[in-house]
Amino acid sequence: MTTVILLRHGRTTANASGVLAGWTPGVQLDDAGQAQAQAVAQRLAPVPLAAVVSSPLERCRQTAGAVLADRDLELRTDDRLGEARYGDWTGRPLKQLAKEPLWKVVQQHPSAAVFPGPEGEGLAQTQARAVAAVRQWNAELGPDAVWLACSHGDVIKAVLADAFGLHLDQFQRIVVDPASISVVTYTETRPFVVRVNDTGGDVGALVPPKRRRRRRTADSDAVVGGGAGDGPA
Template identity: 35%
Template structure:
């Protein structure tokens, strides 16, 4: 069965402080670099067919140690990039939380389009189309890894779980966490979700990419 691991980028100094969106120049901090290295170490020996990444630095930097470890180049993919938050990009959360749109974002996000930016619906459609495109080009037992961002991953997971978009923020996707999408009988199957790299072996076992039967206990 083809499978994708969706990896959120590692920690940065602005997480929880500013809505960075697609602003360039945001890099991993020391802990984020450590997370990326631990992820690469955990995946040593796993049969990875391809590595895709959002072109933003924080995602590419998270993917780089894995790319260097397994000798597979990173393929930047614009469809995996962060939501276009438009005029909100770069603003501090404490400023944004005072705006009326903030309440709508956290109650009925399906109705939200960011000023001069993207809607959550558009972002979900973009992310899902990109993942479906990648999956359609994969072989039966291929495994690929896609490095992206919190909200795009949450939107994709919600879609494949058949959750309403208005519920997508109930999902937790932590920095450097991984979530598995596999295809069985033409249908997407999810899980584990929001998995940390230090437990990666259990996740990879579920894909069969470690050479063991996925029915083994």
């Protein structure tokens, strides 16, 4: 099983001012976002990570950099984990965008949404590239790896929708807050969504257990009856 921790970047100046940042260069964490990045880094400190892969945008590299502190790892970037390419919507206030006809499509039928302008892409394209990136990194890092991908809200929601087996038109039902972690474990036959929008839970369960000599059930089998969870024995 390969486990990916999907980390959304901390709050930015654009988030705080209600502007759609997209791929605008120079958008960085504000003071609250920097504090969020430090806090999530402390939470994840006990978890051994095989790799930390980030969107190339500054806000993600800042957040991922906090996680990398005191780890013998180099930050790796992947454009496919970058923000959705919002085209001509980039840099505009959300209040204005909510009046555009496309806004309803993004909200109600996002699989059909294609952002305007030569740099715009469809949300279906965003999902396809992000899911492909996650699965390629899974294959490269191996079946026992726990790794972290630092990305953006819509991108993480799209990856989670795929892992849930949901149509992209349902992805707006998923909430991914700044500096939250969502966790997906991938097996040979299916992914298991372990956490969504976790902003403060204990992460001890993400530490890989010691390998057993013999397994009674396949890693890809779901627990019948719900299981006992990860609480005290």
